[in-house]
Amino acid sequence: MPFRTNTVARRIQWGECDPAGIVYYPRYFEMFDGSTTAMFSTATGLSKYEMFQTFAFAGYPMVDTRARFMIPCRFGDDVTIETTMTEAKRSSFYITHQLKKGGALAVECFETRVWVGRDPAESDPTKIKSQPIPAEVLAKLSVS
């Protein structure tokens, strides 16, 4: 079941850059987290908040992520981020982001996340547990 690639375009902001004049690398992870959400929102037509209401879930926390930085980006650069779910298991799933600048691959990121729900009787926010990714969501992410 191949999945659609979702593309986000953005301009690098002054406040995302460090004294070297280039993106402070933790900001890339913020961009990629937003890109993962944008992928789900594009597919479902729902914001993350609306997804919480619709699917009774509690997010898709990160289990493992890795990024490679090949070309530095500076403020004012216009980049695109291409985001693809590469594999979905029962509740775990894998995402790849390719951030491109002028068509060249500048940063690549790999994510392993898990779809979680929260026990309504549980007030401790650290007590979450995995639940299956809804079939409806996977269907909407898939290339038809």
Added chain:
Amino acid sequence: MPFRTNTVARRIQWGECDPAGIVYYPRYFEMFDGSTTAMFSTATGLSKYEMFQTFAFAGYPMVDTRARFMIPCRFGDDVTIETTMTEAKRSSFYITHQLKKGGALAVECFETRVWVGRDPAESDPTKIKSQPIPAEVLAKLSVS
């Protein structure tokens, strides 16, 4: 000389919100800083980096800013930020941002900034000095 209002639309991100589920207020200042730059970029057709090259300046650091928070915004909210230069002196200028949610004023912010250049012979980044806002920039910001 009245100035144009520039409007930016954005969706509040999960990562901009705190454990209360609403925007962590320092993130609003990041949004407003980006909105000030967007105002200049819309007027001049230049990114901030290109403005650095074109106008031989070094930014518009903040001198004084104040924000009032009236309606909380949460992740997934679609908001607009209306940004207007309210007054320009020789090198100082005043900006107002109105962040609206569903048409209602949620956050209002006031900025006093100064247009600065950097002495090319000076390597200390904290040694900057004010210089006049280019007439060309003010003309492009103005309502014709």
Added chain:
Amino acid sequence: MPFRTNTVARRIQWGECDPAGIVYYPRYFEMFDGSTTAMFSTATGLSKYEMFQTFAFAGYPMVDTRARFMIPCRFGDDVTIETTMTEAKRSSFYITHQLKKGGALAVECFETRVWVGRDPAESDPTKIKSQPIPAEVLAKLSVS
């Protein structure tokens, strides 16, 4: 009822600075928010999480804040932040922060916050309401 000043010492981080080599001003608001919490934690001996459990409250969201930036700070600078509650009403309170570098006042910030609780029957995070600051907290903040 005068209140104690709480002082936090910190080193400015590379990632808090922008391409001009100085602190990106929204980061100061993060520092000041942490300093307000540090003031309460020093007085009560509780972390913010423990305060949530102990006082059945939901935070002290910002109503209005203003900062003046007088001396730029760069990465590696060692600064202190002196935080004082200047006035407490029933549920609103006022805080002043003075960030000093080498003894000189570099940034000054004023905050108006409100002590809030959350209706347990309410799931919408934006529905919060003010409640009185606990007398015990005010007593511990006060100069004896």
Added chain:
Amino acid sequence: MPFRTNTVARRIQWGECDPAGIVYYPRYFEMFDGSTTAMFSTATGLSKYEMFQTFAFAGYPMVDTRARFMIPCRFGDDVTIETTMTEAKRSSFYITHQLKKGGALAVECFETRVWVGRDPAESDPTKIKSQPIPAEVLAKLSVS
């Protein structure tokens, strides 16, 4: 040549957490970047700014980083970050961070960075090139 482990203790801040009440994972990368700098600063007795002056270098940008998230941390948690250089080549080096909460490994991060200088004749901040890590720095990081 084994290297010393540098340990930093910190309390998780409210503003580092997301609506799930736990650390927003990009903030961990900010903590780890600060921990890498703290390791060099402890060894050399110099802030990063002072290192720029002393070693005529321009930073140690990230080439590749990976993190695994095992136990969520929430605001108010007191954690330690143990940082070790695991290997140094001519200009590349490898760092491991172990963030522990109550003694248990909560987050683990691996970094590949490169020590870079900047060509003084080059004004483009994205034009940097690797240079050897100073022997003096490596000596101070090493277990004697």
